[in-house]
Amino acid sequence: MADQYAQTGEDKRPTGMPVIRWEEPPEGPVVVLLDQTRLPAEEVELVCTDASALVEAIRTLAVRGAPLLGIAGAYGVALAAVRGFDVDEAALALEGARPTAVNLSVGVRRAVAAYRTALAKNGDTGAAAVAALVAARALHREDAEASARMAGHGLELLDELLPGGGHRILTHCNTGSLVSGGEGTAFAVALEAHRAGRLRRLWVDETRPLLQGARLTAYEAARSGMAYSLLTDNAAGSLFAAGEVDAVLVGADRIAADGSVANKVGSYPLAVLARYHHVPFIVVAPLTTVDPETPDGASIEVEQRPGYEVTEVTAPQVTVTGAGGGIPVAPLGTQAYNPAFDVTPPELVTAIVTEYGVLSPVTAEALAELSARSRQVPIG
Template identity: 85%
Template sequence: MADQHAQSHEENRPTEIPAIRWDEPPEGPVLVLLDQTRLPAEEVELVCTDAPALVEAIRTLAVRGAPLLGIAGAYGVALAAARGFEVDDAADALASARPTAVNLSHGVRRAQAAHRAALVAGGDQKQAAEAALAAARALHKEDAEASARMAEHGLALLDELLPGGNHRILTHCNTGALVSGGEGTAFAVALAAHRAGRLRRLWVDETRPLLQGARLTAYEAARSGMAYTLLTDNAAGSLFSAGEVDAVLIGADRIAADGSVANKVGSYPLAVLARYHHVPFIVVAPVTTVDPDTLDGASIEVEQRAGHEVTELTAPQVPVAGAEAGGGIPVAPLGTQAYNPAFDVTPPELVTAIVTEEGAVSPVTTEALAELCARSRRVVGGQVDHP
């Protein structure tokens, strides 16, 4: 079950509503999300009281972004445990809610393993639920810390590749605090450049068909006081040809063992443009996004979304002429088939560097990524965790 309520905040200030939080009102624990389908018009919180509500929030993109999906998945397992639902069923439903984002299943299985370990150790259901919640909170904290380190490593790489500052960065989709326990991935690097006085311009792809760049990245950039300009996705080529882009920074939903990067559809064309125009193409993502079990780009399952996202203009925030809130205005003839992959895959040879909390990998090779993952192995709950 889920319900929504709005909160008002002063304009032109960073949002005080976290993208995700655990709450324990008298009626029982809940997971509270900032509903990203309502931004930028409204800051509305969505309250989930069970795993099915969270699964729906994930599928409708009320909560999105690879690192945040991992955190949400872990909290979802904790929610099921705390509310007395079947934990394994909830975990399976959550893990499969969006197939491309590997962080989601990583977070789910981590909390599920903590819950199971507590039971095996002789704990009761309450203790097992507390163990799952502790695992979710630990993941949340680790992601915030990883975000800060990615920003540091990413800015250092930018300054190395582009001495002198005044960076003009092009980004795609949304990779800020709305996708993270901290300040984000690729956006966090741009924000670090802004704070250091070395960001000249953030070019923001609108990111069709759901406009995560226009609605969310522009929202975060404005809140942070960054110099930014919004462009249609198909205008990026003209920016490159005019010499107006110094670097491309994107996030990732899954990175295969060979360095192939799945990210929001439209990323691969930017990589091709960047290579032709000799512009660095940099992927910023936590190590948990690297999936050693996915051998190459062809092995990445790409989510296919509903055609109406392409054939209609959606109105998620407020009613407009001809449509109700959450509905859409047709822009194609009735019955038009639509091709609507959520992601595309960029091969490693087009990626200048992958920046993680453990540092940057460049050139991007299977061996370099394997070494990075080996360095990042850590002990979690008494077991070795392999991101």
């Protein structure tokens, strides 16, 4: 069950805080998550004792962000294996928790493959469970390494495109340490620019309807001492028109084989605005986000979220009255359109920054070549 919480109290952890970890208390192994639905009001940890609890945490966005979902999925498989549950059943449930983020299935399948390979050797379920956990920990470590590499590549690209520093970067949703084994994807690049003294301003989209920008990215920016400003999503156009944006940096939940990018809904309008105003639109994502089995943007399954996320507003520690647990802002019975993601075509993407380098221009051929090259060059 996922109802066991531990208050972190006066948390002084740095921005690169662990948002997921494996623990082995006397009562049995658990996966511990920083509950992101409670931020920024309080830092609370959620303890998952089985895969079903982790599935619920994924669906409710207590744990979120493409790279972190991959790590969570792998730990979920390991948790099922170590506790003696049906691994295949757990893997199926985990993979189906959120359909758009390909990293989730990548992490699940990697841990399952390790489990099955070990089991096939001698039939020892204990050894197979250990193998699944080793695979999950390896993925966790590799994602942290990938994050650091993407930050470096991304800053080099910014300096190349925008010589002189003083970068004014617009970002959408949340792409920092809360979505990663390291310091994130797009946010990690902005953080690298900040540390190098080359970030003039981080513009943070609020990211409706769940306010991941306002609640989470602003939280991380403040903890990092970055110069940042929060804006409503529909204010981005006026910011571009005023010439206040030098580059747009976003993450990705799935990149199709042709270079189409699925990311948090609201990303595609930013790409259109960026193209019109001649501003680079840069996607930062590890290669685990590239899905060669999805041929193009039209083939990406876009998750549809509950309508109450639009018709109600939720906030931690606020009295709620709505059916979805929030404060109603629309008439009862209002129908809502609530896709979690939108898809940006490759022709609107200036570059894709990965741990293995920068892809620009973005084409299917170049993406396939980069993916093939990455398999020949181990990271770390």
